[in-house]
Amino acid sequence: MMIHNTIRQADEIKYETRPVLKTRKFSTIQVEIFEHVLLSGKTNQVLNVQFGYTRRSHAVVDHSKKVMYKLLAFENLSRSEYQERITYPRQYSFWWNSLLKKHKQRMLEMAIETAYYLQA
Numbered sequence: 516m517m518i519h520n521t522i523r524q525a526d527e528i529k530y531e532t533r534p535v536l537k538t539r540k541f542s543t544i545q546v547e548i549f550e551h552v553l554l555s556g557k558t559n560q561v562l563n564v565q566f567g568y569t570r571r572s573h574a575v576v577d578h579s580k581k582v583m584y585k586l587l588a589f590e591n592l593s594r595s596e597y598q599e600r601i602t603y604p605r606q607y608s609f610w611w612n613s614l615l616k617k618h619k620q621r622m623l624e625m626a627i628e629t630a631y632y633l634q635a
Contacts, residue, residue, distance in 0.1 A: 541581060544629040546622055549582040553608045584616045585622060588618055
């Protein structure tokens with residue numbers, strides 16, 4: 516009986532941390548989230564809640580990294596050489612912001628429209 520409760524609790528935890536975002540490919544919401552990371556000055560936890568994720572989710576970080584990797588690819592820069600800028604995007608926000616302004620239109624053209632799970 517005790518094991519069943521643990522499994523049940525684990526299932527509930529998995530369900531509770533399921534993101535609202537359904538789209539797994541590169542989408543417009545990822546660009547929007549990255550802009551918020553650079554410009555808002557809010558923490559990742561606050562941004563997670565703002566976009567419908569749980570506070571402990573890694574969604575904001577994961578979405579931001581996808582955008583950063585795209586920007587590096589557009590500039591023909593390697594990930595390994597710019598790992599510190601990927602890890603600490605807020606410290607290099609002016610640099611990332613200039614790259615985003617330069618390539619934003621191109622990114623939005625290739626991004627797909629965001630889809631969400633239905634709220635029950």
